[in-house]
Structure formats: C-alpha cells, structure tokens
Amino acid sequence: MQNVSPVMLTLSKYISKAGGKPVPRKVAERARLHLVDTFAAMISGSRLLPGKKAIEYVKPLGGREEAGVIGTRIVTTVQNAALANGMFGHADETDDTHPPSLTHPGTSVVPSALAIAERGRLSGEQLLRAVVLGYDVCARMLLTLKPMPYLRSGHHAGATGQLFGAAAAAGTLLGLTPLQVRYMLSYTGQQTAGLYTMFRDPEHIEKAYAMGGMPAHNGLQAAMMAACGWTGVEDIFSGERDFFHTFAPEEFDREDLSRGLGKNYEMLRASIKRWPIGGPIQGPMHVLNDLMAEHGFGAADVEKVIANMPDKELEIVDNRPMPDISVQHLLAVMLLDRKLTFKSAHDFERMKDPKVLKMRARVHAVGDASLTDVQRRWRCVMEVHLKDGRVLHGQTMASKGSFENPLTPAEENEKATDLLAPVLGKKRSVELLDTLWNIEKVKDVRALRKLYMK
Structure with missing residues (x-):
C-alpha cells in the first residue's frame, strides 16, 4: 500500500x-x-x-x-x-x-x-x-x-x-x-x-x-x-x-x-489573441486600432507613434525578424493597411517593402516596468503624433481578447473565418463554426x- x-x-x-x-x-x-x-x-x-x-x-x-x-x-x-x-x-x-x-x-x-x-x-x-x-x-x-x-x-x-x-x-x-x-x-x-x-x-x-x-x-x-x-x-x-x-x-x-x-x-x-500575432503585441494593436477608428487618420497623417508597453513583453517582440512577432513592423502595417489580417501579419516580403520600412522608422516601442504585472496583462499606453500638430492619446490595461475583456462570439467568428476560409472555403467554414x-x-x-x- x-x-x-x-x-x-x-x-x-x-x-x-x-x-x-x-x-x-x-x-x-x-x-x-x-x-x-x-x-x-x-x-x-x-x-x-x-x-x-x-x-x-x-x-x-x-x-x-x-x-x-x-x-x-x-x-x-x-x-x-x-x-x-x-x-x-x-x-x-x-x-x-x-x-x-x-x-x-x-x-x-x-x-x-x-x-x-x-x-x-x-x-x-x-x-x-x-x-x-x-x-x-x-x-x-x-x-x-x-x-x-x-x-x-x-x-x-x-x-x-x-x-x-x-x-x-x-x-x-x-x-x-x-x-x-x-x-x-x-x-x-x-x-x-x-x-x-x-x-x-x-x-x-x-x-x-x-x-x-x-x-x-x-x-x-x-x-x-x-x-x-x-x-x-x-x-x-x-x-x-x-x-x-x-x-x-x-x-x-x-x-x-x-x-x-x-x-x-x-x-x-x-x-x-484578437489578432493572429504574438500576445505582447495585442495591447499596442488594440490601442492603435481604436485611435484610428475614432480619429480617422492613416499612415500619411502620422509623424510618429510611441507605444509604451510592459518591459518584459517588449523583450519578446522588439524588432524581431519574424513579421508576426515584431511590434514595430506590425504597427506600421496596420497604419498602412488600416487593418491586419493573417496574411499581412505573416508576409515576410513586406518586411523589405520600402513603404513599410519608412513607416516602421516612425514607430517607437518603449519598455515600461510600471505596465508589467504578474498576470501578464496585454497593456499599452500610446501617443500618436500627427503632422497637423495634434497628439492623440490612448491606452488599455486589458486589451481585447484578454480574460478581463474577452472577444465576443462575433469577434471570434471574424478572426476564425479569416483563418479557416483559405483552407476550407467560406461555406464549409460557416458550417464548421x-x-x-x-x-x-x-x-x-x-x-x-x-x-x-x-
């Protein structure tokens, strides 16, 4: 025994x-x-x-x-x-x-x-x-x-x-x-x-x-x-x-x-993850998406972006050579396309695109220890400096998709369809979902x- x-x-x-x-x-x-x-x-x-x-x-x-x-x-x-x-x-x-x-x-x-x-x-x-x-x-x-x-x-x-x-x-x-x-x-x-x-x-x-x-x-x-x-x-x-x-x-x-x-x-x-990218980038992407929706600006209007994020999380996604885990690259793509899809988030060729590189040079990610917590919440405090002199501010302490701010079924359907349809087709994807x-x-x-x- x-x-x-x-x-x-x-x-x-x-x-x-x-x-x-x-x-x-x-x-x-x-x-x-x-x-x-x-x-x-x-x-x-x-x-x-x-x-x-x-x-x-x-x-x-x-x-x-x-x-x-x-x-x-x-x-x-x-x-x-x-x-x-x-x-x-x-x-x-x-x-x-x-x-x-x-x-x-x-x-x-x-x-x-x-x-x-x-x-x-x-x-x-x-x-x-x-x-x-x-x-x-x-x-x-x-x-x-x-x-x-x-x-x-x-x-x-x-x-x-x-x-x-x-x-x-x-x-x-x-x-x-x-x-x-x-x-x-x-x-x-x-x-x-x-x-x-x-x-x-x-x-x-x-x-x-x-x-x-x-x-x-x-x-x-x-x-x-x-x-x-x-x-x-x-x-x-x-x-x-x-x-x-x-x-x-x-x-x-x-x-x-x-x-x-x-x-x-x-x-x-x-x-x-609301977006098909690394977890630490969810916070910056959430804030930029909200600011663009609220103020209607695009890449041509932006002087610079400053994304303050948890310092330990930034270590994982700071100027990485893979597109889906590079915060600077992905924020630049979001500004240029006004959206982020699975395809655009995984496009290695765009990492060499002169337009993306030019926009990426205006994106600054800053590690902030005060934003880091043991729950690893997806956080970001962002400033967007526009060419007309305005400075827009946004932040999230729990970005969309985190356990405190979960996706709705409709939002998950949107994400899932983007991933499923290229493989199964639209009709089969709808049936599976x-x-x-x-x-x-x-x-x-x-x-x-x-x-x-x-």
Missing part, C-alpha cells in the same frame, strides 16, 4: 469524475470560444511549414484509424493525430494563451481530447468538459511551480503545463478510475520536458512540436498507458525526491494543485470530420 497525499487524492478523484459533471454556463460559454479559436488555429496551421512537416511525419506511419488529422484526409492513431494537430495549433502565434501561467492550453489540450473523443465516439458535451478540465490542470501545474522562475531555470512553462492538461483531458474521457489517474500522472511526470532553447528556432518547427505536439502526444500517451493497466508510483507530488524536488526552482505550495477545483475555473483566466458553437448538441464527435477534413 503506497502513501498518497490529500492533494493527490483530491486531484485524482476530480480528474476521474470531471468528464461526467456539467460545468457552469459562463465557463461553458468561454470554453466554446476557445474551442472555436483552437480549431481555427489548427486548420490554418496545417498549411504552414510546421504543419506540413507534421503531416510528412505522421502520414507514412499509418496505424489504426482512430482519429483525424485536421485539414487533411488522414485518419490515424490517437497518438499521431494528437501530435500533428498539436503542431498545427502552434504552427505560428495564432493560438490562445493562459497569461498567468505562461501556457498555451488549447494547442495541446484540444488535440488530446479531440483524438480520444473521436476514438470513443463520445459527445461534444463530453469533449467540452474534458477541455475545461485540461485548462484547469495545465494552469494549476505551472502556478504551483511558479511560471517565471521555472522559465528562467531553462524549462519551458507551456511544454510542462500543457502536458499535464492534455493527460487530464484524455484520462477523464477514457474513464480512468482515481487510482488509474494517479498512475497516469506518474507517467506524465516521467515525460516532463521542454527547453527554453525552443525560442531560438527560426522556422517555428521545433517550437510547434515542443509547445503543441509533444505535450498533446505525451499527455495522451500517459493516459492510454494507464487505461491499458500500467501501474507505477501512486503519488509523484509528495514523498522522497518527488516531482517538485526535481522541477520547482523555488518555494511552492502543493495545495495549489487542487485548491479551488470545481469552483475556480482557469478557463476564465485564459485569453484569445456553427457546429462548434453548438458543440453540446453533437452526439458523436466523429461527425466533425466531414467538416474539418480537406
């Missing part, structure tokens, strides 16, 4: 039962928003370089036809599908985030849950409940580890949190008992990985794997191992040289893993295949 801590008993029981318990209406509404957003990210990502490489890898593997690879006609094992779809979801910077934990839950939790739901011909309601659970476990793992110290120690927060979130989502859909969940968590812990070095990857392939596909695949795999009767250590979160002894860089409280489960839903603190917004009415998740396959 192994010793099991109260925290592990609470957590394993909750994961085991979550798939059969309804979630509050407000949580379900937010979960549908994130489900739509993640599907859009996965389908668009299937056509980007990391997505193409994922397809090249899984297609020849074959295997039992259990789950679909989104945006293709491939049906393969749940492990292969989760890997590919997870890489699709983070093929660029379109996917959702959970800023307090520094994770991107959707890109790993949704592929894992979707694969198991397809395999078992489960309902859309069960899928949605599993996704909510996955976000809870993903975020709590990193909030317990303390995300910034964990990141600074060389680990990657998303790769770790999303691994446990993907496992929890798969485990509850597989109907694991509390004991099996504890074994599942042990095998999940054995696969904990993810190095900060992924940020050096210039083509986003390794980042898509480490931040999306790897956690989805490995978390699901741990759940499948437990479902097949694999036994092991019952409690990796306590006892001699436990999980936190190995991975926690500073003081922690194990109780954070289970505190508030079933009452405080981390889905409500997740954020969706309508089904996802009504996911609880879907009796067999496999019905989604006819909508997402191409």
Whole structure:
C-alpha cells in the first residue's frame, strides 16, 4: 500500500469524475470560444511549414484509424493525430494563451481530447468538459511551480503545463478510475520536458512540436498507458525526491494543485489573441486600432507613434525578424493597411517593402516596468503624433481578447473565418463554426470530420 497525499487524492478523484459533471454556463460559454479559436488555429496551421512537416511525419506511419488529422484526409492513431494537430495549433502565434501561467492550453489540450473523443465516439458535451478540465490542470501545474522562475531555470512553462492538461483531458474521457489517474500522472511526470532553447528556432518547427505536439502526444500517451493497466508510483507530488524536488526552482505550495477545483475555473483566466500575432503585441494593436477608428487618420497623417508597453513583453517582440512577432513592423502595417489580417501579419516580403520600412522608422516601442504585472496583462499606453500638430492619446490595461475583456462570439467568428476560409472555403467554414458553437448538441464527435477534413 503506497502513501498518497490529500492533494493527490483530491486531484485524482476530480480528474476521474470531471468528464461526467456539467460545468457552469459562463465557463461553458468561454470554453466554446476557445474551442472555436483552437480549431481555427489548427486548420490554418496545417498549411504552414510546421504543419506540413507534421503531416510528412505522421502520414507514412499509418496505424489504426482512430482519429483525424485536421485539414487533411488522414485518419490515424490517437497518438499521431494528437501530435500533428498539436503542431498545427502552434504552427505560428495564432493560438490562445493562459497569461498567468505562461501556457498555451488549447494547442495541446484540444488535440488530446479531440483524438480520444473521436476514438470513443463520445459527445461534444463530453469533449467540452474534458477541455475545461485540461485548462484547469495545465494552469494549476505551472502556478504551483511558479511560471517565471521555472522559465528562467531553462524549462519551458507551456511544454510542462500543457502536458499535464492534455493527460487530464484524455484520462477523464477514457474513464480512468482515481487510482488509474494517479498512475497516469506518474507517467506524465516521467515525460516532463521542454527547453527554453525552443525560442531560438527560426522556422517555428521545433517550437510547434515542443509547445503543441509533444505535450498533446505525451499527455495522451500517459493516459492510454494507464487505461491499458500500467501501474507505477501512486503519488509523484509528495514523498522522497518527488516531482517538485526535481522541477520547482523555488518555494511552492502543493495545495495549489487542487485548491479551488470545481469552483475556480482557469478557463476564465485564459485569453484569445484578437489578432493572429504574438500576445505582447495585442495591447499596442488594440490601442492603435481604436485611435484610428475614432480619429480617422492613416499612415500619411502620422509623424510618429510611441507605444509604451510592459518591459518584459517588449523583450519578446522588439524588432524581431519574424513579421508576426515584431511590434514595430506590425504597427506600421496596420497604419498602412488600416487593418491586419493573417496574411499581412505573416508576409515576410513586406518586411523589405520600402513603404513599410519608412513607416516602421516612425514607430517607437518603449519598455515600461510600471505596465508589467504578474498576470501578464496585454497593456499599452500610446501617443500618436500627427503632422497637423495634434497628439492623440490612448491606452488599455486589458486589451481585447484578454480574460478581463474577452472577444465576443462575433469577434471570434471574424478572426476564425479569416483563418479557416483559405483552407476550407467560406461555406464549409460557416458550417464548421456553427457546429462548434453548438458543440453540446453533437452526439458523436466523429461527425466533425466531414467538416474539418480537406
């Protein structure tokens, strides 16, 4: 008989039962928003370089036809599908985030849950409940580890949190008992990985794997191992040289893993990028968009733009060579085009366009420590100096898409359609979106295949 801590008993029981318990209406509404957003990210990502490489890898593997690879006609094992779809979801910077934990839950939790739901011909309601659970476990793992110290120690927060979130989502859909969940968590812990070095990857392939596909695949795999009767250590979160002894860089409280489960839903603190660009640029883009809409100016009217933003966030997006994570470049494109689309945000050629370069020289991003907070809110205080002498001021302390200022369904539809239509066509995109917004009415998740396959 192994010793099991109260925290592990609470957590394993909750994961085991979550798939059969309804979630509050407000949580379900937010979960549908994130489900739509993640599907859009996965389908668009299937056509980007990391997505193409994922397809090249899984297609020849074959295997039992259990789950679909989104945006293709491939049906393969749940492990292969989760890997590919997870890489699709983070093929660029379109996917959702959970800023307090520094994770991107959707890109790993949704592929894992979707694969198991397809395999078992489960309902859309069960899928949605599993996704909510996955976000809870993903975020709590990193909030317990303390995300910034964990990141600074060389680990990657998303790769770790999303691994446990993907496992929890798969485990509850597989109907694991509390004991099996504890074994599942042990095998999940054995696969904990993810190095900060992924940020050096210039083509986003390794980042898509480490931040999306790897956690989805490995978390699901741990759940499948437990479902097949694999036994092991019952409690990796306590006892001699436990999980936190190995991975926690500073003081922690194990109780954070289970505190508030079933009452405080981390889905409500997740954020969706209004624009398909890096999270730190959401604040500046929000303010510039609002100022342009209110005052009607364009690029020809602007003398200079000063965007004050959180200093730690600016480090990530300051004059980067990739268009979708360069704040100066994207603000220049917004001024010239009066809008920002997925295509324009990912156009490398425009980074050499003389018109863009001339406008970019007028955009100044300034790091401001007073705007930085532990919740990583998307903030910006902006001045726009016009050639007629006027100086316009705007700011946001919680930009559109953040958990305090979430997208409306109409706004998410607009973003999702821009991502889906180039792959699926307008008609199929509308049908898929309508089904996802009504996911609880879907009796067999496999019905989604006819909508997402191409």
